[in-house]
Amino acid sequence: MLNSDRNRMKLNSDKWFSEVYPDDGCALSLELSEKLYEEQTPWQKLEVYQTTKFGNLMLLDGCVMLTGRDNFIYHEMMTHPALCMHSAPKKVLIIGGGDCGCLREVLKHPIVKNVHQVDLDERVTWASEKYFPELCESNNDPRAILSFTDGVVFIEQAAGNSYDVIIVDSVDPVGQAARLYSEEFYRACYSSLSENGILVAQSESPLFHRDLIKSMQTRMADAGFNDVTTLFFPQCTYPSGWWSASMAFKGSKPLNYRTVDFNTEYYNNDIHLAAQAVPQFLR
Amino acid sequence: MLNSDRNRMKLNSDKWFSEVYPDDGCALSLELSEKLYEEQTPWQKLEVYQTTKFGNLMLLDGCVMLTGRDNFIYHEMMTHPALCMHSAPKKVLIIGGGDCGCLREVLKHPIVKNVHQVDLDERVTWASEKYFPELCESNNDPRAILSFTDGVVFIEQAAGNSYDVIIVDSVDPVGQAARLYSEEFYRACYSSLSENGILVAQSESPLFHRDLIKSMQTRMADAGFNDVTTLFFPQCTYPSGWWSASMAFKGSKPLNYRTVDFNTEYYNNDIHLAAQAVPQFLR
Numbered sequence: 001m002l003n004s005d006r007n008r009m010k011l012n013s014d015k016w017f018s019e020v021y022p023d024d025g026c027a028l029s030l031e032l033s034e035k036l037y038e039e040q041t042p043w044q045k046l047e048v049y050q051t052t053k054f055g056n057l058m059l060l061d062g063c064v065m066l067t068g069r070d071n072f073i074y075h076e077m078m079t080h081p082a083l084c085m086h087s088a089p090k091k092v093l094i095i096g097g098g099d100c101g102c103l104r105e106v107l108k109h110p111i112v113k114n115v116h117q118v119d120l121d122e123r124v125t126w127a128s129e130k131y132f133p134e135l136c137e138s139n140n141d142p143r144a145i146l147s148f149t150d151g152v153v154f155i156e157q158a159a160g161n162s163y164d165v166i167i168v169d170s171v172d173p174v175g176q177a178a179r180l181y182s183e184e185f186y187r188a189c190y191s192s193l194s195e196n197g198i199l200v201a202q203s204e205s206p207l208f209h210r211d212l213i214k215s216m217q218t219r220m221a222d223a224g225f226n227d228v229t230t231l232f233f234p235q236c237t238y239p240s241g242w243w244s245a246s247m248a249f250k251g252s253k254p255l256n257y258r259t260v261d262f263n264t265e266y267y268n269n270d271i272h273l274a275a276q277a278v279p280q281f282l283r
Numbered sequence: 284m285l286n287s288d289r290n291r292m293k294l295n296s297d298k299w300f301s302e303v304y305p306d307d308g309c310a311l312s313l314e315l316s317e318k319l320y321e322e323q324t325p326w327q328k329l330e331v332y333q334t335t336k337f338g339n340l341m342l343l344d345g346c347v348m349l350t351g352r353d354n355f356i357y358h359e360m361m362t363h364p365a366l367c368m369h370s371a372p373k374k375v376l377i378i379g380g381g382d383c384g385c386l387r388e389v390l391k392h393p394i395v396k397n398v399h400q401v402d403l404d405e406r407v408t409w410a411s412e413k414y415f416p417e418l419c420e421s422n423n424d425p426r427a428i429l430s431f432t433d434g435v436v437f438i439e440q441a442a443g444n445s446y447d448v449i450i451v452d453s454v455d456p457v458g459q460a461a462r463l464y465s466e467e468f469y470r471a472c473y474s475s476l477s478e479n480g481i482l483v484a485q486s487e488s489p490l491f492h493r494d495l496i497k498s499m500q501t502r503m504a505d506a507g508f509n510d511v512t513t514l515f516f517p518q519c520t521y522p523s524g525w526w527s528a529s530m531a532f533k534g535s536k537p538l539n540y541r542t543v544d545f546n547t548e549y550y551n552n553d554i555h556l557a558a559q560a561v562p563q564f565l566r
Contacts (some may be wrong), residue, residue, distance in 0.1 A: 073322075240519045
């Protein structure tokens with residue numbers, strides 16, 4: 001057992017990266033072994049570190065974007081539940097997702113014909129290819145198209161009936177990214193989805209951001225979606241260690257879902273259903 | 284967005300308590316507003332702080348025992364699933380659990396006739412009554428007995444058929460508490476349980492302590508239990524933010540469970556089933 005004084009001293013060294021969540025009076029720290037990269041891109045400060053126990057770590061503007069150790073849960077839960085609930089998810093759009101982890105998971109589904117990934121910042125994908133090559137192993141899949149442009153403008157200009165599933169893998173609703181959480185944006189997604197299309201968007205922490213989850217659900221419904229469901233899952237290196245993704249259905253919420261026939265680390269049939277259980281305080 | 288340098292500075296002040304998880308290269312910090320209490324009990328160092336966003340915080344030997352904000356998930360998941368799966372949980376034993384949070388949840392079940400809480404350290408209960416009075420609101424329930432003695436010795440001396448449900452709400456498997464994770468201890472629990480008795484024990488983080496969960500399941504089976512199930516749930520202020528409790532069934536694992544008819548904050552029928560879904564990497 002460590003006493004708190006010893007702990008405080010340890011965090012005071014250059015060996016630790018800490019992300020403070022000021023609105024919730026807590027912080028997560030990761031022990032670093034080496035700084036691998038730093039760049040001020042046109043959009044944000046991008047840093048990559050090697051950690052002692054979490055594999056490589058990517059920061060954007062000082063916030064944990066992903067670690068090698070625990071990103072599998074997030075990327076699997078952002079993709080497989082929605083793709084498995086759509087009867088034929090042939091055309092998929094990813095807005096954000098520059099680390100390519102969602103792209104890799106989507107391309108595991110043989111039924112997918114093409115995936116368009118639209119992220120603002122090309123440098124994130126460059127850094128992911130260099131420091132998280134396992135996430136980028138499908139970037140050269142002929143079904144994948146990578147564009148680097150503004151996702152909001154992109155979706156507003158998209159034709160109707162363009163996509164079966166849209167995945168919004170964005171950073172927190174702060175600054176530029178706040179537009180990705182607006183009713184207007186959801187309305188544009190609705191228009192570009194095919195008849196029984198599904199939208200899935202990361203929706204922050206159930207413990208810390210309950211109001212955001214509720215307002216996202218309301219905005220999705222107001223944008224015309226027929227039904228909304230939130231998925232809950234652990235995510236160690238995001239605020240509170242507990243995360244969510246909210247799904248919106250253009251048609252009825254499907255009762256059935258396909259079973260995946262490829263390897264996953266977190267997702268399976270039982271998790272598909274379990275992730276939809278709503279804790280009492282969120283009802 | 285905060286940059287990492289600013290974050291580091293913040294954690295370097297006296298305003299933060301940090302718990303380092305050295306084996307996993309990470310740490311959780313909570314922002315403090317005031318120190319409320321400190322004592323070296325005969326067993327451990329006990330500290331209580333007021334935090335800015337997590338209510339009161341109790342530390343034992345520098346490790347987070349509970350916070351006012353998020354203990355509800357742990358206490359509900361340590362009690363309601365097991366109690367709801369037993370057809371008639373009249374006699375309940377809690378080993379550890381000195382903060383009385385499990386005791387309060389158990390006593391919400393009208394079917395319970397008596398609960399015996401056995402914790403080594405009376406000072407934990409004293410501090411909980413003073414600084415977490417909401418957890419201790421049922422301590423004077425006539426069905427409750429509080430004893431302060433060694434739980435391992437207690438269970439070894441218990442008569443057979445004494446309890447319908449045994450809840451092991453212990454600290455991490457380090458030092459004295461390691462005995463609460465042994466096959467010998469589970470064997471003693473088995474003996475003191477009634478015919479279809481259920482044992483439930485906290486079993487640490489699925490992400491960090493996968494080997495412990497597996498070995499607990501093995502030891503429970505080796506001790507004679509007929510079936511074993513692990514429950515998974517978020518727990519923000521414990522290592523990795525993701526926690527588990529392992530249940531062992533003396534008889535067959537019940538297929539049905541009772542619905543609770545009292546207020547809960549996390550637990551409900553959907554969560555009861557969802558918590559049993561096993562992530563792919565733990566299969």
